Amino acid sequence: MYEAVHAYPDGESTVARLAKTAADYGFEGVVVRNGASARADFDADEIQEAYGVDVVSGVEVQTDDPQEAGGAVGNYRTDETVVVVAGGTNRMNRFAVENEKVDVLAHPMAGRGDVNHVMVKGAVEHGVRLEFDLASVLRVHGGRRVRAVQSLRKLWELVDYYDAPYVVSATPSSHLELRAPRELQAVGEQIGLSESAVAEGLAEWGRLAERNRRIHSESFIEPGVERGRYEEEP
Amino acid sequence: MKHLPKHLQPRWRYLAVGLEAWPDAEIDRRAFQREVWYAGQNLLGDPGSAAADLSVVSFAFADGEGDALVRVRRGETEPARAAIACIDEIDGATVGVRIRGISGTIRAAEENYLGRRGQVTEERNVVFGNEERVAVVCDGSADVRLDEAFAGATDLDCDLA
Numbered sequence: 001m002y003e004a005v006h007a008y009p010d011g012e013s014t015v016a017r018l019a020k021t022a023a024d025y026g027f028e029g030v031v032v033r034n035g036a037s038a039r040a041d042f043d044a045d046e047i048q049e050a051y052g053v054d055v056v057s058g059v060e061v062q063t064d065d066p067q068e069a070g071g072a073v074g075n076y077r078t079d080e081t082v083v084v085v086a087g088g089t090n091r092m093n094r095f096a097v098e099n100e101k102v103d104v105l106a107h108p109m110a111g112r113g114d115v116n117h118v119m120v121k122g123a124v125e126h127g128v129r130l131e132f133d134l135a136s137v138l139r140v141h142g143g144r145r146v147r148a149v150q151s152l153r154k155l156w157e158l159v160d161y162y163d164a165p166y167v168v169s170a171t172p173s174s175h176l177e178l179r180a181p182r183e184l185q186a187v188g189e190q191i192g193l194s195e196s197a198v199a200e201g202l203a204e205w206g207r208l209a210e211r212n213r214r215i216h217s218e219s220f221i222e223p224g225v226e227r228g229r230y231e232e233e234p
Numbered sequence: 235m236k237h238l239p240k241h242l243q244p245r246w247r248y249l250a251v252g253l254e255a256w257p258d259a260e261i262d263r264r265a266f267q268r269e270v271w272y273a274g275q276n277l278l279g280d281p282g283s284a285a286a287d288l289s290v291v292s293f294a295f296a297d298g299e300g301d302a303l304v305r306v307r308r309g310e311t312e313p314a315r316a317a318i319a320c321i322d323e324i325d326g327a328t329v330g331v332r333i334r335g336i337s338g339t340i341r342a343a344e345e346n347y348l349g350r351r352g353q354v355t356e357e358r359n360v361v362f363g364n365e366e367r368v369a370v371v372c373d374g375s376a377d378v379r380l381d382e383a384f385a386g387a388t389d390l391d392c393d394l395a
Contacts, residue, residue: 179319
């Protein structure tokens with residue numbers, strides 16, 4: 001299972017510290033999803049060696065303008081393993097689910113954002129994962145939390161019906177905001193996502209990273225065409 | 235009031251909770267208990283938190299690190315786990331919370347998950363330095379009672395008499 005984190009300077013803890021805590025908590029890896037203006041500086045191999053946690057580089061495109069986002073997604077697609085687009089407005093949600101280059105639409109229900117059947121079908125068609133952001137359940141109180149739980153339930157009903165791809169994250173920005181998989185599963189159970197759905201959503205980050213790494217690797221030329229083993233000339 | 239017969243006493247489970255915070259954080263037991271109950275009430279509602287109980291049995295916190303034991307009714311451990319996971323701040327200090335494990339007794343929870351000293355066995359007669367002595371043996375280490383003082387030893391140093 002993987003967790004997608006905001007690391008220093010986007011968050012309060014460095015990638016290494018988040019990876020150390022994640023290893024403690026039983027995660028297999030972390031996806032660094034810093035915003036484009038606050039990129040983290042880290043050595044994935046060194047961290048992997050020290051803590052045994054896979055570190056996946058990624059980016060979260062945060063803007064309100066689909067045109068600008070389109071440019072940013074194109075720029076980062078070749079360098080970053082995971083490209084996340086921050087949702088939260090209907091325009092950005094529409095943009096993200098209709099763009100094949102986008103891996104994950106993050107917190108689609110945040111702010112004034114909403115999701116309907118058209119968008120979920122779009123996400124299925126273009127292979128964009130919808131994110132269940134548990135941050136507002138874990139770290140918000142009162143009426144805003146009630147609305148957050150409501151919107152997660154609505155999203156789950158749509159995702160479940162159309163069998164859409166999804167990821168789950170607590171979106172931690174420091175090692176103190178990380179929660180172990182068992183805890184996230186228990187929280188999911190309380191708010192109407194099943195335990196197995198949360199586990200599946202956490203594992204999906206890992207599958208996503210593995211798929212994109214394969215596509216980015218040199219042996220991959222295009223879908224269906226890969227560099228293989230060749231017969232030696234006698 | 236007379237206590238309940240054993241088969242009517244509630245069955246408890248003890249959640250060993252690990253706490254982490256920035257080094258300048260100050261958290262006391264009272265504040266932690268309040269947050270646990272608030273979290274339970276907010277996530278599980280009044281009936282849910284009543285069913286879970288969620289009372290803090292032991293608490294220790296210093297220099298940004300600590301641990302606690304939370305008592306929960308058997309069968310309500312998963313809701314309790316969810317409620318405790320939703321604690322993000324105690325007295326304005328951000329905290330990281332983790333359930334290290336669940337046990338059926340306080341002692342087992344402390345020994346297995348809070349790194350407390352293992353069970354103290356009864357005093358035993360051992361041979362230490364060619365003389366028969368009394369020692370308190372615990373988890374491989376033995377405190378041997380000499381004439382005036384104690385000697386710290388392990389079970390490698392002494393033979394059982």
